[in-house]
Amino acid sequence: MEKYDVIIVGGSCAGSAAGITLAKAGKNTLIIDKARFPREKLCGGMITEKTAKLLQKTYSVSLESMIDSRYNAFGVYHTDFGRISSYRSDQTLFMVHRYDFDDFFLQEARKAGCTAYLGDEVMEIDRGKIHTASGRVISADYIIGADGCHSTVRKELRGTKNDEKFPLGLEVNIGYDNLKFYVPPEDVFPWVFFGYVKIGYGWVFPKKDFATVGIAGLTHYDDKNLLVAFRRLLAAVCVDPSRIARKIKGHPVPLNNHFKTLGAGNILLVGDAARLVEPLTGEGIYFAILSGTFAAQAILTTQGDQVQTYNVLVKRHLRGLFAQARLARTLYFNRWINTYAMCKMSGNAKWCKYFLELLSGEMDYCRYFKTVLKDRTVYPSL
Numbered sequence: 475m476e477k478y479d480v481i482i483v484g485g486s487c488a489g490s491a492a493g494i495t496l497a498k499a500g501k502n503t504l505i506i507d508k509a510r511f512p513r514e515k516l517c518g519g520m521i522t523e524k525t526a527k528l529l530q531k532t533y534s535v536s537l538e539s540m541i542d543s544r545y546n547a548f549g550v551y552h553t554d555f556g557r558i559s560s561y562r563s564d565q566t567l568f569m570v571h572r573y574d575f576d577d578f579f580l581q582e583a584r585k586a587g588c589t590a591y592l593g594d595e596v597m598e599i600d601r602g603k604i605h606t607a608s609g610r611v612i613s614a615d616y617i618i619g620a621d622g623c624h625s626t627v628r629k630e631l632r633g634t635k636n637d638e639k640f641p642l643g644l645e646v647n648i649g650y651d652n653l654k655f656y657v658p659p660e661d662v663f664p665w666v667f668f669g670y671v672k673i674g675y676g677w678v679f680p681k682k683d684f685a686t687v688g689i690a691g692l693t694h695y696d697d698k699n700l701l702v703a704f705r706r707l708l709a710a711v712c713v714d715p716s717r718i719a720r721k722i723k724g725h726p727v728p729l730n731n732h733f734k735t736l737g738a739g740n741i742l743l744v745g746d747a748a749r750l751v752e753p754l755t756g757e758g759i760y761f762a763i764l765s766g767t768f769a770a771q772a773i774l775t776t777q778g779d780q781v782q783t784y785n786v787l788v789k790r791h792l793r794g795l796f797a798q799a800r801l802a803r804t805l806y807f808n809r810w811i812n813t814y815a816m817c818k819m820s821g822n823a824k825w826c827k828y829f830l831e832l833l834s835g836e837m838d839y840c841r842y843f844k845t846v847l848k849d850r851t852v853y854p855s856l
């Protein structure tokens with residue numbers, strides 16, 4: 475039987491991050507993914523500055539070759555009030571195609587020394603052994619579940635084949651000939667849209683050849699009318715929404731699980747498999763890469779309880795931020811507070827300015843609100 479030091483199930487951002495760290499430290503590491511790369515992944519493809527820094531600092535990987543476009547501005551739109559505010563600053567938002575980004579990252583893991591079995595699905599884990607669809611039975615000292623929101627590894631840990639229910643994201647790519655929102659063209663930068671869904675938001679993220687338009691509920695009960703809400707958003711931004719109606723796709727967004735399921739025994743869950751998507755912004759790529767790194771570090775540095783070390787690392791870095799995000803979400807999507815915030819925002823773009831700093835990792839929600847409330851300067855919208 476084949477045996478590895480570590481098997482990583484899933485070779486996307488979280489899995490490749492863990493793989494690079496482990497292989498570079500000399501661990502005999504296998505990545506198994508059911509897909510053959512490059513492959514499509516439903517995602518807005520927005521990468522924040524903190525992610526670019528993490529890639530550069532921890533992996534010496536530069537985003538440069540994968541960037542479709544970059545923007546230093548950000549705007550907020552509301553269904554009832556129209557364009558609320560927008561701001562240009564020093565912080566950068568990068569746009570990538572997951573098709574290229576994930577493939578590049580997996581290649582980096584292979585270059586670092588990982589073996590990769592692609593196009594083979596992990597079906598179950600039985601007494602520490604991985605069983606795949608092609609009939610492979612492989613064992614390892616540690617298993618990292620980086621297999622996304624429907625994680626087989628997480629289901630094995632929970633002892634159930636039933637899946638959990640997650641909020642949903644819907645998305646479609648739209649060519650510029652069918653977009654009426656980006657007039658004037660100076661407005662071509664990422665926008666978020668409020669008011670279409672009760673607790674959640676929509677987005678238009680521009681790339682070179684098309685814009686990715688999407689919507690996500692941040693709680694399950696938003697899902698029921700999500701498609702209706704998305705059609706309203708599409709009607710607001712598209713010349714002819716009927717041209718893209720059949721191209722809409724959906725995928726769950728596994729928002730933070732309050733850190734209940736991060737692993738057990740010799741199994742560690744990372745990224746979407748551990749439900750590490752930021753509860754308010756829905757950002758997942760950064761937290762997938764960071765948790766993959768932490769899982770690898772826990773395996774490399776701990777004698778004994780690696781899951782405990784991993785728990786400590788994740789909680790130390792993310793618990794505060796995610797708790798603040800959950801609170802900010804509850805407050806922000808309160809109908810009265812939201813209307814008040816929109817009025818405030820439309821008179822002063824400082825809310826956008828500092829939100830870019832929050833996304834880039836320069837401040838957390840506490841500092842964001844303190845700074846915004848303290849700063850008396852009026853920043854005009856673009």
Ligand SMILES: Cc1cc2nc3c(=O)[nH]c(=O)nc-3n(C[C@H](O)[C@H](O)[C@H](O)COP(=O)(O)OP(=O)(O)OC[C@H]3O[C@@H](n4cnc5c(N)ncnc54)[C@H](O)[C@@H]3O)c2cc1C
Binds near residue numbers: 489597624747
């Ligand atoms: C509509 C939408 C838009 C989003 N936009 C953004 C955005 O703009 N910016 C951002 O930061 N985040 C965004 N996210 C979140 C982000 O896409 C995820 O958080 C991120 O991809 C998580 O990475 P991951 O490596 O944990 O999992 P994934 O990227 O989901 O990868 C899981 C991998 O595991 C493999 N796999 C699954 N099951 C098995 C199995 N049984 N055996 C073998 N392999 C398996 C899959 O093939 C896949 O390659 C978005 C999410 C959605 C749904």
